[in-house]
Amino acid sequence: MTTEPQENQVDEQFPPQPTAKKSSFTRFIAKLAFTVLCYVAFYGIYLDGQIRSKMDGQIWQLPAEVYSRIDSIRLSDGKSAEQIKQILLENGYRQTTMIAAPGDFKIEDDTIVLLRGAFPFPDQAEAQRVFRLRFNENKLSVIEDLINVKAIEEFRLAPKLIAMLQSEKEERLAISLQNYPRLLIDALLLTEDRRFYEHDGISPIGILRALIANIQAGHRVQGGSTLTQQLVKNLFLTNERSFTRKINEALMALILDWRYDKNRILETYLNEIYLGQNGDTQIHGFELASHFYFGRSIREINLDQIALLVGMVKGPSLYNPWRNPNNALERRNVVLRLLLEHKVIGDELYEMLSKRPLGVQDRGRISRKYPAFLQTLQAELRRELGENGANMLSGARIFSTLDTKQQDYAERAVINAVTELQLKHKNPHLESAMVIADYENGEIKAVVGGLQTDYAGFNRALSARRQIGSLVKPSVYLTALSYPEQFRLNTPIQNQPITINVKGSPPWQPRNYDRKYSGSVMLMDALARSLNIPTVNIGMKVGLSKVIEAQKAMGWDKVTIPKVPSMLLGAYSISPYEVTKLYQTIANEGRSIPLSTINSITNQQGQMIYQRPQEAEQVVPEEAAFQTLFAMQQVVERGTARSLQNDFAHLRLAGKTGTTNDARDTWYVGIDGQHVVTVWLGRDDNGETKLTGASGALQVYQNYLHRTTPSVLKYRKPSAIKWIGINAYGSWDCSSSRTIPVWANKDQAFCTPVVQTPKPAAQPTETRKESVWDILKPAAPTAAPVEEARPAE
Helix, strand or coil, X not given: CCCHHHHHHHHHHCCCHHHHHHHHHHHHHHHHHHHHHHHHHHHHHHHHHHHHHHHCCCCCCCCEEEECCCCEEEHXXXXXXXXXXXXXXXXXCEECCCCCCCCEEEEECCEEEEEECCEECCCCEECCEEEEEEECCCCEEEEEECCCCEEECEEECCXXXXXXXXXXXXXXXXXXXXXXXXXXXXXXXXXXXXXXXXXXXXCHHHHHHHHHHHHHHCCCCCCCCCHHHHHHHHHCCCCCCCHHHHHHHHHHHHHHHHHCCHHHHHHHHHHHCEEEEECCXXXXXXXXXXXXHHCCCHHHCCHHHHHHHHHHCCCCCCCCCCCCHHHHHHHHHHHHHHHHHCCCCCHHHHHHHHCCCCCCCCCCXXXXXXXXXXXXXXXXXXXXXXXXXXXXXXXCEEEECCCHHHHHHHHHHHHHHHHHHHHHCCCCCEEEEEEEEECCCCEEEEXXXXXXXXXXXXXXXXXXXXXXXXXXXXXXXHHXXXXXXXXXXXXXXXXXXXCECCCCCCCECCCCCCCCCEEEEEHHHHHHCCCHHHHHHHHHHHCHHHHHHHHHHHHHCCCCCCCCHHHHHCCCEECHHHHHHHHHHHHCCCEECCCECEEEEECCCCCEEEECCCCCEECCCHHHHHHHHHHHHHHHHHCCCHHHHHHHHHXXXXXXXXXXXXXXXXXXXXXCCCEEEEEEEEECCCCCCCCCCCCCHHXXXXXXXXXXXXXXXXXXXXXXXXXXXXXXXXXXXXXCCCEEEEECCCCCCCCCCXXXXXXXXXXXXXXXXXXXXXXXXXCCCCCCCCCCCCCCC
């Protein structure tokens, strides 16, 4: 027997092992591939969800854009060519020899041609327009809309962007793709991603080209990232240099390119890309960067400036034009060279543009202008929209009441006048604040919070609560004049020392500023000369409750007013902003309207979400307000503010000075034909200024008047007011040329019979040159008008 059959049997029981191993390995690879594929699929779905949640929702918490007031050019105003030119320059327009971009204008013979860019005004968006203004005898006579080929009566200028109210630590201005210049897009794609419209989110050719360039240079000189990858890194990832981040970046770029069209990706990139730092605030997007570096919209800058911004994409810090101007200039010219090589521009234009300076503006101006006004605006937003109102403001446009021209005048007046007073009186600690408002509509035109007008620190106009002294007096006199059966402008008021007993306190003995007294004085003369004793006598006779009630109705409803006699002389504290409220009512014929820094707010889609109420309410009799305003004109004509008469007598201004104990605070409120202006001047440490309302705050107001163009104060006479003559003693005399406004009943007579008032006893007088007012004024108060009256301590 042989063993061969047994061997064959063993072979049949144990087949060859390599075949079994191969089958097992194949199954393992298939399972692994399936697992990886599932993982990649599920991870891709996860990444897709992340991308969609951001791209389909609100990508950014956008800041609210704040604009200055909207100016219009009207045919009916009949302005001169020079006046129109100044308006255009103040609104950021450029005078050129050739109109090439929105914001350009040129002057030829008797015409001005300008290109106004498209702008979403609060009521409706308006397209880009070309206007030609014709002048006849240096007066605007025709306005032509050259796009629609027709003559028009007026048109609006796009307002200036003055600030952005942002959340978190970044700023951004997002605009649509069609609003970006074509040259910007061409320059960006040539520089950063030439195959953007061809690849699928990542570019193998670009990666290979960058790899070769880096190997040849011996170090990293070129990146292979597409715009899509850069957008993914900015929106979803960090700057971490790791293999994992690069894989995520590539995967998300592929998904983003598959999910969204190229134009949507490009628009998001243009609004997202990081282009600099302003302190601890990041600058994102080309539109904001254009405002930050050049002070203009991306649609209004030149090609060389566009090239600088595109060049900065590679490294905003390395090519920062303020910190590294040489690097920035070199990089800008590299971008211009690319445009030349690809025949986007010609040799001549390249030579001209490459030799230009960088042309950037002062550093950081975009967020430092008008800080006091913006603080006031933000306080109003919180008051009107609530603390959670910020959620409504993402991407919103806030159309403010700011008049940049008036703001500039106010800032320069405060800086120059206060600096002069500091030097003259050797008091370097003097500070000041100013509020300018249109008293008819309540619009706040300017706010200055202190000498450092670009510093967003303590806003004295809004937050400094200081004793107001004699500024309170017009409200006391207006309250009295609301009772015509008791008080008129010529009513004699006692002007002798008095003592008032106050329960729980020592007797109060108010004094006149100059310690001089007389038997009596006419009511309007007491206000013109800011006498304390007559004011107290009037207030006590009317009643403190009625005075406080009137003050609250006129705008001091949020002010704590103590019900004690000293309140009649302003022995309590109010901010300049609050002071302006009351005087707005006086100037506006007794009609109160809320002061406001905001006209309207529209959301990102242009829909109105807030409109300022513009209804004025009659809160005190117009007849009383009319008489009070007349008496305040006497303050300027012959009282404590008479120094204004030298240059501004023709304007018939009204005003009131104010000084507090030990000259710690000086005040002035001035009223012309349009504006009420409140000025405070003092020291933050409440130290003595050695100044009065006339020698302190009034000087700031006077400096302001010399810069602006104030209008004549004209008021409408209420029907119940009659002009009645009085003699030198205040008695009725219809033959007199001196007349005062009197609140009279329909058939009330004043001059028949004529009542003769005996001449009062002579009072101590000062020797001085006789004036017209010495002849016309009552004989009783013969002392010269004093500089100011203040409350006793």
